[in-house]
Amino acid sequence: MSHLKLSSWISSEQPFHSTNHIFVQHHSRLFKSNISHPSKSSNFPTINCTLRDLRQRIDSVTNTQKITEAMKLVSAAKVRRAQEAVVNSRPFSESLIDVLYSINQQAQLEDVDTPLTNIRPVKKVALVVITGERGLCGGFNKFILRKAEARIAELKNLGLDYTVISVGKKGNSYLVKRPWISADRFIKGGGFPTAKDSQVIADDVFSLFVSEEVDKVELLYTKFVSLIKSKPVIHTLLPLSAKGEIRDENGNSVDASEDEFFRLTSKEGKLAVEWDKSTGTSDGILPNMEFEQDPAQILDALMPLYLNNQILRALQESLASELAARMNAMSNATDNAVDLKKSLSNVYNRERQSKITTEILEIVAGAEALL
Amino acid sequence: FMEPRPPTPSSLPSKLTVNFVLPYAAELSKAEVDMVIVPATTGQMGILPGHVPTIAELKPGLLSVHEGNDVKKYFISSGFAFVHSNSYADILAVEAVPLDRIDPAQVQKGLSEFTQKLNSASTDLDKAEAQIGVDVHSALNSALTG
Numbered sequence: 192m193s194h195l196k197l198s199s200w201i202s203s204e205q206p207f208h209s210t211n212h213i214f215v216q217h218h219s220r221l222f223k224s225n226i227s228h229p230s231k232s233s234n235f236p237t238i239n240c241t242l243r244d245l246r247q248r249i250d251s252v253t254n255t256q257k258i259t260e261a262m263k264l265v266s267a268a269k270v271r272r273a274q275e276a277v278v279n280s281r282p283f284s285e286s287l288i289d290v291l292y293s294i295n296q297q298a299q300l301e302d303v304d305t306p307l308t309n310i311r312p313v314k315k316v317a318l319v320v321i322t323g324e325r326g327l328c329g330g331f332n333k334f335i336l337r338k339a340e341a342r343i344a345e346l347k348n349l350g351l352d353y354t355v356i357s358v359g360k361k362g363n364s365y366l367v368k369r370p371w372i373s374a375d376r377f378i379k380g381g382g383f384p385t386a387k388d389s390q391v392i393a394d395d396v397f398s399l400f401v402s403e404e405v406d407k408v409e410l411l412y413t414k415f416v417s418l419i420k421s422k423p424v425i426h427t428l429l430p431l432s433a434k435g436e437i438r439d440e441n442g443n444s445v446d447a448s449e450d451e452f453f454r455l456t457s458k459e460g461k462l463a464v465e466w467d468k469s470t471g472t473s474d475g476i477l478p479n480m481e482f483e484q485d486p487a488q489i490l491d492a493l494m495p496l497y498l499n500n501q502i503l504r505a506l507q508e509s510l511a512s513e514l515a516a517r518m519n520a521m522s523n524a525t526d527n528a529v530d531l532k533k534s535l536s537n538v539y540n541r542e543r544q545s546k547i548t549t550e551i552l553e554i555v556a557g558a559e560a561l562l
Numbered sequence: 563f564m565e566p567r568p569p570t571p572s573s574l575p576s577k578l579t580v581n582f583v584l585p586y587a588a589e590l591s592k593a594e595v596d597m598v599i600v601p602a603t604t605g606q607m608g609i610l611p612g613h614v615p616t617i618a619e620l621k622p623g624l625l626s627v628h629e630g631n632d633v634k635k636y637f638i639s640s641g642f643a644f645v646h647s648n649s650y651a652d653i654l655a656v657e658a659v660p661l662d663r664i665d666p667a668q669v670q671k672g673l674s675e676f677t678q679k680l681n682s683a684s685t686d687l688d689k690a691e692a693q694i695g696v697d698v699h700s701a702l703n704s705a706l707t708g
Contacts (some may be wrong), residue, residue, distance in 0.1 A: 202689035
């Protein structure tokens with residue numbers, strides 16, 4: 192029951208401290224009534240007996256604190272699992288990058304053209320925005336949606352058309368309320384993202400790009416930096432290019448200023464250094480590679496797999512950041528609840544003592560009057 | 563994390579080092595084995611230590627890892643196999659299941675279901691989907707029996 196009350200107080204769009212405002216408002220109302228009316232009746236018709244009201248408030252705050260603490264522990268446990276999932280999927284994507292790089296080197300000698308590497312002048316951009324399923328995660332959803340809005344404004348300035356593919360209930364409901372943003376929607380399955388979930392998104396993106404409805408696909412997700420910090424980033428998914436920027440028909444660069452580029456060599460700084468070293472030794476090996484099938488066919492099959500993998504990693508990182516944000520928000524909520532309970536208890540005790548004192552004074556005055 | 567591969571040894575190594583990875587986990591990591599048989603699209607391919615560097619696409623089928631007298635069998639949905647020159651093999655599979663976790667009765671049921679769908683399919687899309695179902699289930703079947 193109190194859980195329901197909690198969700199009605201806290202809207203996921205606003206940052207956590209707005210709930211504090213609600214508490215503080217109630218709190219100040221009680222304080223006011225305490226100071227101006229030593230008697231039990233008050234200005235506000237809703238408060239009949241301040242003492243009982245205070246007790247109820249203390250009970251509800253205690254309940255809230257238990258809930259937020261439980262949510263914090265649950266999120267903490269889940270973050271670990273999410274991080275492990277990200278780490279577990281790394282060998283796969285690294286091997287894939289590995290081979291893609293070596294094939295690309297060989298393929299440059301031949302005329303291999305895969306539809307996914309097609310660089311065209313950009314007229315329309317698809318933005319895949321990954322948000323969370325539930326609220327109570329601090330500013331997580333707000334940040335990523337703000338970034339999406341900023342990117343849309345940028346694209347409009349460049350005179351480009353856009354469409355939004357939203358993954359996650361929070362993003363979906365945000366877009367529903369804003370019908371002027373053209374959108375295509377998904378609802379994430381919830382729970383830990385699997386290859387099946389990312390396949391759905393990958394299929395859609397693939398068909399949009401190959402049918403030339405959009406010329407560039409960007410992925411907006413929250414990168415997990417650390418348990419207390421996460422960063423919304425924009426990552427160009429398609430076209431897959433070895434280097435260089437994507438330009439629109441006027442030759443202006445269409446990339447976001449902080450775009451994370453898909454590099455066929457590697458994505459993380461650490462790996463890049465290692466690659467430099469080992470390409471020296473493996474150069475002699477590559478020309479000897481035997482292809483069981485036509486390199487073009489292999490590339491054709493590898494690209495979608497790589498795309499799928501990228502999206503899966505983005506989903507996993509997004510989930511990890513959401514859980515970390517929830518953990519932090521709930522931890523703050525618990526601390527605030529503890530503080531609030533302390534101050535409420537103080538007021539309650541003072542009120543109780545003043546009531547007792549008043550009664551004693553009345554009795555003593557009454558006794559004196561009799562004498 | 564992957565370290566850079568050791569340079570090509572002058573003599574033939576005695577064991578094959580296999581990395582068998584899935585998108586969400588690493589099934590085998592740097593396991594030293596004698597032989598791996600992968601279901602390539604061009605047929606079953608055996609990889610022994612000292613195999614020439616190869617890239618092959620895999621079709622749904624049986625993957626078996628031979629270590630001495632021990633054979634571990636997995637059914638994989640599809641993927642890639644890369645053999646490098648120093649007897650390192652990377653096998654990437656989209657989905658892999660150890661054979662003992664597959665129920666033969668379900669496989670038979672699935673096979674008959676999809677064969678039926680294929681016969682009654684009207685549109686090209688339905689036909690293609692049914693054909694894929696038949697292929698996978700018959701591969702499962704032969705993996706279980708073979």
